[in-house]
Amino acid sequence: MTDMLLEIKNLKTHFHTDGGIVKAVDGVDLEIPRGGILGVVGESGSGKSVTGLSVMGLLGSRRARNAGGQILFKGRDLLTFNDRQLQKLRGSEIGMVFQGALSGLDPSFSVGSQLMEVIRRHQKVNATQARKIAMESLELVAMPDPERKIRSLPHELSGGQRQRVLIAMALSCNPELLIADEPTTALDATVQKQIVDLLVDINRARGTAILMVTHDFGVVARMCRTVAVMRYGKVVEKGTVQEVLENPQHPYTQALMNAVPRLHLTAAERAVPRPERRLFELTKNLPATPVQREEAYAPL
Amino acid sequence: MIKLLAKRSSSAILVLLGVTIIVFFLVQLVPGDPARAILGNGATDQAVQSLRQQLGLNDPLVAQYMHYLGGLLTGDLGNSVNLGKPVADVIVPRLGNTLILTVAALVISVGLGVPLGLIAARYQYSIFDRLAMALSLAGASLPVYWAALAAIAVFSLALNWFPTGGMYNARMPGGTPDLLNHLILPATIAALVPLAVIARLTRSVVIDTLNQDYIRVLRASGVSEKSILWKHAGRNVLPPVVGIVGLQVGYLLGGVIFVEVVFHWPGLGQQLYTSITAHDLPIIQAGILFIALMFVVINLLTDLAVAFLDPRGEVAS
Helix, strand or coil, X not given: CCCEEEEEEEEEEEEEECCEEEEEEEEEEEEEECCCEEEEECCCCCCHHHHHHHHHCCCCCCCEEECCCEEEECCEEHHHCCHHHHHHHECCCEEEECCCHHXXXXXXXXXXXXXXXXXXXXXXXXXXXXXXXXXXXXXXXXCCCHHHHCCCCHHHCCHHHHHHHHHXXXXXXXXXXXXXXXXXXXXXXXXXXXXXXXXXXXXXXHCCEEEEXXXXXXXXXXXXXXXXXXXXXXXXXXXXXXHHHHCCCCHHHHHHHHCCCCCCCCHHHHCCCHHHHHHHHHCCCCCCCHHHHHHHHCCC | CHHHHHHHHHHXXXXXXXXXXXXXXXXXXXXXXXXXXXXXXXXXXXXXHHHHHHHCCCCCHHHHHHHHHHHHHCCCCCECCCCCCEHHHHHHHHHHHXXXXXXXXXXXXXXXXXXXXXXHHHCCCCHHHHHHHHHHHHHHHCCHHHHHHHHHHHHHHHCCCCCCCCCCCCCCCCHHHHHHHHHHHHHHHHHHHHXXXXXXXXXXHHHHHHCCHHHHHHHHCCCCHHHHHHXXXXXXXXXXXXXXXXXXXXXXXXXXXHHHHHHXXXXXXXXXXXXXXXXXHHHHHHHHHHHHHHHHHHHHHHHHHHHHHCCCCXXXX
C-alpha cells in the first residue's frame, strides 16, 4: 500500500446516450499524495470534470455507467460504496467546490443555515457549536465581517464572497481531499487570484490535498505541484508542473499552452489579432509592416 | 411590500372598471328585448314601451352605464327581471354555494396535484412518472361536461355510490354529511383539469429546481436526499407553485359553471345559465361581475403571496 491519499486506476466512465456510448473518461490513472495538489487541465469535454464527479459518485444521470477501474481513497475503493456510504463520505472526508459560484447557494436559506446543516450532518454537535464551527470556517476562508455575513442570504453577497462560502462549506468538516472543479471560472480576474491564493493557503495550513480541475495553465503554475493533461477522456501527459510547463512533450499540451493569451507581447505581436497570431508565429522573423506582412502571408 | 400592494391594488381596480364596461356593453349585444321578455309575447307595443321607459332602457347607453355604475358603488345591483327580487338577494347565497364547490375542488386539485408532481419529478422517467403524466394529460384534455356526465353514469347510476345532483337530499336534508356526500362527485370533476395542470407544472418546476447548481452543491456536501427534496427544493418551488395554483383558481371559477349545470348545484354558474336563457340582464351582469371580481382578487392575492415568498423580496413584473 502506497501513501497516496487518492489513487485513480484505469477509471472508465461512459455515458449511454441515444447516439451511442460516450467515453467521457476512458482509462485514466491519477494519484494525489496526502497534502498534495494535482492540477488536471484540458479543454471542454476532455473528461476532467467527469473524473472529479466520478470520485464523488455524483454523476447522477441514469445514463452514466462505470465501465471499469478503481478509485482508491485511503485504500478503499469508492466505486464499491453504496449511496449511503457515499453520502457520509461527501462533505466529511472529501469536499467539492464547483464552478458557477453565483448559483451555488440555496437562495432561500441564510449562509449560516446552509453551513450549519452540512456541519450537523457530519458532526454530532448542537446548534450553538455548529454555529461556532460555521464562524470558524468563514474566518478560515477570510470572509470579511463573518458575524454579519453568516446571517445574510446568498443574493446579498458578491460572487467572490459566495465562492468563499462554498469553499467554507466544503472545508467545514475538515476533509482530507478537496476537489475543486474550475472554482474560479465565473469570477473577476482579481477575485480569481484571491481564490487561488486562498486554496494554496488552506493547503499549507491544513494539509488538505486538492484535486484542481481547470483549463487555466496560469492557475496550475501558481498552485500545483503535479499536473495531468487530459484529452478525449485520456491523460496525455503527466508530471511535475516544472517538467510539463517548461518542456511539454505531447503536441496537445504544446497547443494548449500556445492557446493561453499572453499579457506581454512585442509590439509586432500586438499588431496581430489573436486568431491570426499562431499564423504569425510561423512568420515571426518576417518584417512586420502591414504591406510587407500581407506579402509575407500571400504564399500561405 | 406596501408599495407593491398599492401598485397592484390600483391596477386591480382599473381592471374591474374595465370589466364593468365590457359586461355592460356585452349584454347590450344579446338579442331580444328584456321588456318584451318580461311581459310575454302577447303584450301590446304600448305596454312594452312604458316598461322600457320604466326600466330606463330608452336612455342613451352612456347614461344607462353611469346609472348602472352608480348603483354598483352604492351596493344596488338592481332587481331581477324574472324573479322580482333584488339581484343581491339572488346572487349572494348562490355565490356561497359556488365557493363551497370551488374550495372543495381546489383542496382536491392542490392536495393531489402538488404531491403527484413532486413524486413524479423525484422519480423522473419512472413508471409512476409516466403513468401520472399520461393520466394528467388525459384529465386536462377531457371536456368537463362530458366527464361530469360519465361520472354520473358510472358512480351514481351504475354503482349508486353518490347522488346524481343537488346539494342536499330534498326529502330529508342531513346537514354536513349530506352536503359532503353531494359534494364529492362535482368537486372531483371540477378539480380534474386544475389537478392535471398543477401536477404537470409542479413536476416541471421541481425538475428544474433539482437541476440547479445549489442542489448539486448540497449533494456534494453529503446532505440527505430527503432534506434536498423537501426542505431545499420544497422551499424554492413554493413561489412558482403558488403562482400556478392561483391561476388555476381562476380557471376553476369558470369551470364550475358546467359542473353546476350538470349536477344541478345551486351555485352562481347554474343561476347564470338559467338567467341567460331567461334574458335576466341584471343577474347576468352581476354574476359575471362577481366572477371577475373573485378572479381579480385571487390574482392580487397570488401576486402578493409570490412576492412574499420570494427570498429576494423582489417581483418579476
